[in-house]
Amino acid sequence: MRGKAPTLFYLLLLVSSLIPPHIEAETNGRYAAIFNFGDSLVDAGNLIVNGTPDYLATARYPYGMTYFGKPTGRCSDGRLVVDFICQEFGIPLLPPSKAHNANFKQGANFAITGATALETEFFEKLGLGQVVWNSGALHTQIKWFQDLKPQICGTPEACKEFFSRSLFILGEFGGNDYNAPLFARRKFKEVYAMMPHVMKSISDGVEKLIAEGAVDIVVPGVLPVGCFPVYLSLSVNMFKIKKEGFGSRSGCMKKFNTLAWVHNSLLRQTIAELRVKYPQARIIYADYYSAAIQFILHPEKYGFAKQIPRACCGAPGEGVYNFNMTAKCGEPGATACPDPSTHWSWDGIHLTEAAYGHIARGWLNGSFADPPIIPTESSSR
Ligand SMILES: *[C@@H]1O[C@H](CO)[C@@H](O)[C@H](O)[C@H]1NC(C)=O
Ligand SMILES: *[C@@H]1O[C@H](CO)[C@@H](O)[C@H](O)[C@H]1NC(C)=O
Numbered sequence: 001m002r003g004k005a006p007t008l009f010y011l012l013l014l015v016s017s018l019i020p021p022h023i024e025a026e027t028n029g030r031y032a033a034i035f036n037f038g039d040s041l042v043d044a045g046n047l048i049v050n051g052t053p054d055y056l057a058t059a060r061y062p063y064g065m066t067y068f069g070k071p072t073g074r075c076s077d078g079r080l081v082v083d084f085i086c087q088e089f090g091i092p093l094l095p096p097s098k099a100h101n102a103n104f105k106q107g108a109n110f111a112i113t114g115a116t117a118l119e120t121e122f123f124e125k126l127g128l129g130q131v132v133w134n135s136g137a138l139h140t141q142i143k144w145f146q147d148l149k150p151q152i153c154g155t156p157e158a159c160k161e162f163f164s165r166s167l168f169i170l171g172e173f174g175g176n177d178y179n180a181p182l183f184a185r186r187k188f189k190e191v192y193a194m195m196p197h198v199m200k201s202i203s204d205g206v207e208k209l210i211a212e213g214a215v216d217i218v219v220p221g222v223l224p225v226g227c228f229p230v231y232l233s234l235s236v237n238m239f240k241i242k243k244e245g246f247g248s249r250s251g252c253m254k255k256f257n258t259l260a261w262v263h264n265s266l267l268r269q270t271i272a273e274l275r276v277k278y279p280q281a282r283i284i285y286a287d288y289y290s291a292a293i294q295f296i297l298h299p300e301k302y303g304f305a306k307q308i309p310r311a312c313c314g315a316p317g318e319g320v321y322n323f324n325m326t327a328k329c330g331e332p333g334a335t336a337c338p339d340p341s342t343h344w345s346w347d348g349i350h351l352t353e354a355a356y357g358h359i360a361r362g363w364l365n366g367s368f369a370d371p372p373i374i375p376t377e378s379s380s381r
Helices: 005-018 022-027 081-088 120-125 138-151 156-164 175-183 188-211 254-277 288-297 353-365
Strands: 034-037 107-109 167-170 216-220 282-286
Touching: 034 081, 034 138, 081 167, 081 353, 138 188, 167 188, 175 188, 175 254, 188 216, 188 254, 254 282, 254 288, 288 353
Parallel strands: 034 107, 034 167, 167 216, 216 282
Antiparallel strands: none
8 A cells, every 4th residue: 555655646646737727816825824723633743743652643654645645643644624725725735833944934733633722730620631631732822823923924013914814723622622521431511511611712712813913713613523433432332322322314422413513503602702802803613513414414425435434544343433442543453445535534533635625625615614714705704
């Protein structure tokens, strides 16, 4: 498989050069830069800038096999949503913000695997200090952004002006916050009790970016984790989900999806309040949730195989999900499916490049965003 990757890479280059350039011409130059914050869904390599730790399976082959031909620290077989968005706007793929000697004039990616909305102290107070592995929470990432300003812009006025012409993507955040109590087998009641704090953190984050001059801000919601192979493989033995706890069409765990759904509806409410407070800003709700549900209910529309939620890369474990905690993608015993574009789930936790591409297009054109990132006549401010 290693030998095949470069050929596929050049083929992709060839195919992309055949796509008519008119779409590019419309959106190219729309933004001076893109700044991205988040967790492993959008980490572009921040965790491995000083080398790859031994424990980190996501930085090993076959991660990266589809587009880069090698692992880059991205938790996917190829590009992430933010990469597709950069390409749409003619901006080079964002360097991880911790990269040495990188050029940040057109943006930076502050996302880091494991990131939470809440600070480590919050989890320590709940007795969850052991289960969070926080390498840079939301407000730590915003601090990294503020520290990087001297390398991006000049005077405070010049920075504000530059950021007003940039696109900011804040999230998703929340997924890892809820993972911590869920994997510690805490009650759902305790998980729900965290939500107002998560909302406050995200809301404060948006306000900090607006204070820096940001105008266009994308705020993504969380994914339907009840459909994720990692959770599904633990559904019976660890989470004790009975037959009626699974959706009859989706095969997903209802309790977990309801949790994500409630987070997202609170987030939309939070965004609505921010819009009233900052009418000059354009705050976009970006929907990972509906996209993933569509992949499961209408796989044929997206070129995915019709099947129970199943990881492309992994090994057999509990159930039919191709997820095994002791042989995860990148670890000995795990293999990738021959064509990752037939699966929406890459490693049971993160999505494939194919899935991220559909999501990015939906955020840009509006089928999975409110309003669309690329304004239409009726949605432009
Ligand atoms: C998970 O993988 C390990 C090998 O790492 C294997 O011994 C075990 O049988 C697998 N579990 C299942 C349920 O297949
Ligand atoms: C928008 O993107 C989605 C996701 O890829 C796609 O299914 C849909 O056809 C696109 N719509 C338009 C109008 O381009």
